[in-house]
Amino acid sequence: MRILVVGDGKVGHTLAESLAREEHSVVIVDNNEEVLQRSEDVLDVMCVRGNGANAQTLLEAQVDKADIVIAATTSDETNMLCCLMAKRLGAKHAIARIRDPEYNESLNLLQHELGIDLAINPERATALEISRLLRFPFANTIESFAKGRVELVEFRAQENDVVVGTPLRELSKKSHGIPQVLYAAVERDGSVIIPNGDFVIHPGDRVHVAADMVTITAYFRFMGKNSLRIKNVMLLGGGRISYYLAKMIAPMGIHVSLVEINEKKAVALSEALPDVNVIYGDGTDQELLEQEGLKQMDAFVTLCDRDEENLMTGLYAVKQGVPKVIVKNNRVAYEEIINAMGLDSIVSPKTITCANILRYVRARAGGHGTKVEKLYQLVNGKAEALEFIAKAGDSYIGVPLKDLNIRKGTLVAVIVRKGKVIVPFGNDYIEAGDNVIIIACESGISDLNEVIRK
């Protein structure tokens, strides 16, 4: 597909990188010669210099032939104008990043009038992600697919977990009654393993399990991880993410404390969020945190502007014994170091924004001949989850999985048949029309027949 990315900032560059790697034709538009030069140096993309809301520039970037236009400049207004122009000039789909809460309230009208097919609010999307993590505190990340019927949940295995130290095939014998989930992928020392029956989970592994939500919840309850229910949360920093998050979780009966360093902002937040306990003070001050009851908190979320502050206070909270600590961090490069320090739940507005946009793009790309229904990147793109629909007449139909040749490094993770989720074992088989989800360590699989054969 031909994709136009307007705005070569953090998000624009990351998007262009992912899209170019997926063999799309990418054109980047930006005002700044310097950032364009950098993108042109490291990516296989074309760059056009100019204002993204200028028709001349857009035409130079051949917007009329573009399948998707992604407006990700720093200015909401430019993004909206860009989408409006692009649609009028013949682009098929338009995506805009719109972050101002003021616009958010009239978003439906704006989207309709301006022809924006997808409006992404990075702060809102991040808040949504954090709220999910607070609802399921046992998980580090949650991905849902097959229209939300299957959840893929990541957690870190601990020393005394029942799943540690036993080969996976003997788990149900050893711990009777453990709910059947699929062990989709295990991340160990920075590399990804797709486990088989002989695989033994070590403490410290990051394990991805897949099943429907009910089974997953039962699974974590069995492991004794679900005893925690978040009732008290402390948020650090009164930015937009905190605002959206507080608005989302306060009605769920969670008691929210919010620490903000700027007095005016604190007063304004207190006015806007009557249910929230707004504290005016420096959130990096340990004394203040203790005074406000950090130790009694079930969860601590750091949302300051600076990554370093977030990390340091996050580490402090872990040390004080707060059960769930979520840290905002924009620099993806540090993720492995941060994980090693014991902070598991990291959210990055940039990554979340990109993931949302990529999901939309991939859904559009699916219609172009390739048989992949949906594609998700897992573990920073080191593994992929692919969704296919099984076709009548293929050689694998009706054959028990144990009799099929399954490609090395891939796993038939889940079969969804008529809305029912099946975690398949050797005797299960695929029927025509099933949604089949495959986990693969490699990328580039485009057909179910490449993976399983009779």
Added chain:
Amino acid sequence: MNTRLVIRLQGSILLIEAAAMLPSLLVALIYGDGDAMAFVQTIALILLIALPMHFLARPNERNLRAREGFVAVALAWVLLSVFGALPFLFGGLFTRFEDAFFEAVSGFTTTGASVLTQFEGAPKGVMFWRSFTHWIGGMGVLVLTLALLPQMSGRTSHLARAESPGPSFSKVLPKMGDTAKIMYVIYGVLTLLQFVLLILVSGMSVYDAAIHAMGTAGTGGFSCYGSSIAAFDSVSADVIITIFMIVFGINFALYYRLLIGDVKGFFKSEELHWYIGIVAVSMISISLIILPQYGNFFTALRYGSFQVSSIISTTGFMTADFELWPNAAKMILLLLMFIGSCAGSTAGGMKVVRIALMTKTVKREISRTFQPRKVQVVRFEGKGVEETMLAQVAVFVVAYIALVLIGAFAVSLEGKYDMITNITASLTCVSNVGPGLSKVGPTQNFAGYGPFAKYVLSLLMLCGRLELFPILVLFHPGVWRKG
């Protein structure tokens, strides 16, 4: 320095070269001059060396950084010339390696300077290869590699930038591989068009038409006749070649604009205006200067315009011995040797865009002396040009002239020939033109130089084709340091 990646890349490029020898092998078999074995031997040798390079070198990192990109391009051109020289040796065209190497470098860099003295009875397959090197060297071997090997794309803009002429490189399509493909398609179609015209209109034999179409397309200038295009003595051949030499001196990105129906964009190009302007003024002035010699304006225009087109496009074909022309005409040709054609074409020289930018900068400095506070932005193609770009152009021009002079000095060390000969020999090699003046003039060639001068001139040709810096980088110790 990611040595393994560079080695692997060299392997792929050599494999492409082996493949590029197949048409010449076919020609050798058709004409049966007994030179087919030369190609079989060369291809076997290349496969023996390149296959292990391509398949055994396992790069631990696939990213090509600027340093590797430049080194890879420079090394590739040297290796290509070394192996490209082998058919000349095996085919019996030359007996000494420096002659064969000089001829191969001259071919790949589309210079067209020759050390060949015996044209009669030269084997047809080898002579075809000699011109075929022009054709692939013109658009670039790495560009061809990028077009043919899809897994190469990614961080490859360094490769394309190092190889394609002009101060800045821009893709016409978002993907490098697609850009390379469309460029080669445009190039191939234009070459084919000229080939057909030469056969149908001028009545050339298929072999002659192929040789001269490839020589024109790459703006090279090798002919299979000692007297070049004058051998045909045909007005239609002169006119067709004159036009196509100019056509191949135009930025290929502009042809892409025509292809997508943007005719306005094609004619709006400022570099094209400068190019056509320089061509027109030079053609008319030279025709007027040489008018007394030919007596008839149309005859003067025929020879004058051919030579202008041949020199500014840095092709180097000849229809007249311009050594006998008045000094003013020779001086114009000398200036054209410096200028060359448009960026993004197959031609050499400093490129019209740089000349235009330099002229505008000089004009600005002049007006700054009496209006020091006036803010002046140099504009080109309707956009303001960044100061760093202007500085780069100025540095390039200075380095270019310095290289020509240093080259002339090095060649002079042999103690042969006069100053005009040595200076124009150096200039014509750096600019990839072909003929110079005096003892390396249109009816002479480079056979008289000794081995040392031939290697120096070969290096100058490579420097000129890759626009100085990729080759000069090889001599910088920092490049070879670890890390």
